[in-house]
Amino acid sequence: MIPFNKPFIIGNELKYIEEAVKSGKISGDGIFTKKCNQFFEEKFGFQKVLLTTSCTDALEMAALLCNIKEGDEVIVPSYTFVSSANAFALRGAKIVFADSYPDNPNIDPKSIEKLITEKTKVIVPVHYAGVACDMEAIISIARKHNIFVVEDAAQAIDSYYTFSDGTEKALGSIGDFGTFSFHETKNIIAGEGGMLSINNPKYNERAEIIREKGTNRSAFFRGEVNKYGWVDLGSSFLPSEIISAFLYGQLEHLEEIQTKRISIWKKYITELKTLEEKGKISLPVIPEYATNNGHMFYIICKSYEERTALIKCMKEKDIHPVFHYLSLNKSEFFLNEEKEIDIPNADHFTDCLLRLPFYFELSVAEQDLVIAQLKEFYNA
Missing domain, CATH: 3.40.640.10 (Type I PLP-dependent aspartate aminotransferase-like (Major domain))
Structure with a gap:
């Protein structure tokens, strides 16, 4: 797994x-x-x-x-x-x-x-x-x-x-x-x-x-x-x-940890660039004023349905990506007190953002499997 x-x-x-x-x-x-x-x-x-x-x-x-x-x-x-x-x-x-x-x-x-x-x-x-x-x-x-x-x-x-x-x-x-x-x-x-x-x-x-x-x-x-x-x-x-x-x-090992995490991030972005160029997914954006600390890697799918199908496909291969935040404007707690409001970009990320496996001990072979399954899903 x-x-x-x-x-x-x-x-x-x-x-x-x-x-x-x-x-x-x-x-x-x-x-x-x-x-x-x-x-x-x-x-x-x-x-x-x-x-x-x-x-x-x-x-x-x-x-x-x-x-x-x-x-x-x-x-x-x-x-x-x-x-x-x-x-x-x-x-x-x-x-x-x-x-x-x-x-x-x-x-x-x-x-x-x-x-x-x-x-x-x-x-x-x-x-x-x-x-x-x-x-x-x-x-x-x-x-x-x-x-x-x-x-x-x-x-x-x-x-x-x-x-x-x-x-x-x-x-x-x-x-x-x-x-x-x-x-x-x-x-x-x-x-x-x-x-x-x-x-x-x-x-x-x-x-x-x-x-x-x-x-x-x-x-x-x-x-x-x-x-x-x-x-x-x-x-x-x-x-x-x-x-x-x-x-x-x-x-005491901050630099070693950061070097490894950034290398994982760079491998994801390099290997998945072709899927973005084909219009299949969107990849993370790093503005000019920001640095990248290698905290996570995510992709943006085209729709909620596509993301759901992708998660199901990868879990069948024992790979476990996760979606992330649910927009707080749609939360039960907020809606108990306030009227529903439209926050379109946040809602889009709620439906379409997917975080890929990412941790210090992730091996090259494991990362290659994650990338291969993503490519197989989208090329199919």
Whole structure:
């Protein structure tokens, strides 16, 4: 069987978990959490990072830091995972859905502009497949209207955006906050796990308090206060040292992982180009301002029916591609509260986008089988 995804161990993950246990502290903010924080801040230039138990938790922290309240509006792409919207809905925000580009799933800034009202508090660009949204355009809109930008960079570790002046910045370091995932389907994994990047130091102290159940416990352990207590809203967002230890074992091999993943991506694009040239499928688009971090590879089929037939055909050969997000504007939860709205590009990707098997240990022979079955289906 060739699965869609497969978790992997590449280095000292298990050794570091053992070290964490033997250190006598596995509850979080120990040696491996600090090592991971230092790695991310030095490697990607994040002003400050805080590891969390998931990207969802990082988004919920961002919603608290943005002071989202009942009646605020938050603009989110319809084509995204539910956490991008749910984190803000939990605070009482009205979610306003924006459309994707016609040729790629990222949020279209032109769609954003039309949705802004005096109640708009946050824009949430989601860097789909690790490919940058047009952050220069989005930041310009946000600053014009004094709106927060929270980058959902769940899929975008080690991916960058180039501004028109040539400046290159890591995704997650451009908006007010960035959120990342280390779920087992991501480039760098810890089973679960996530991270919040904070790009303005004025939010550092409050972010620590929110992550520690609304207490100033972090300041207490640094000796900055002589006792700690409940000072703000918060929750238990801090991951255990077990997660951090596994994650650090992966981070030590970041370049090796990325080199392999990008080689898998390039093989797919090279081998499947002929199908696109024949008009059978569409392939991923990487804008000039974006880099490719090899997070995933997808194709765009012509119709929902065609995609369904393709999935069935490949599963008969024990190959397991998957479709991806269901447009949130068509979700049961949204339609219980709001009228149905038309978001055509997002709905097209919902019906037609197919993710191919993609994981670190995918062999050349396995990838050749996936490609061969795709060609056989379309050439038939």
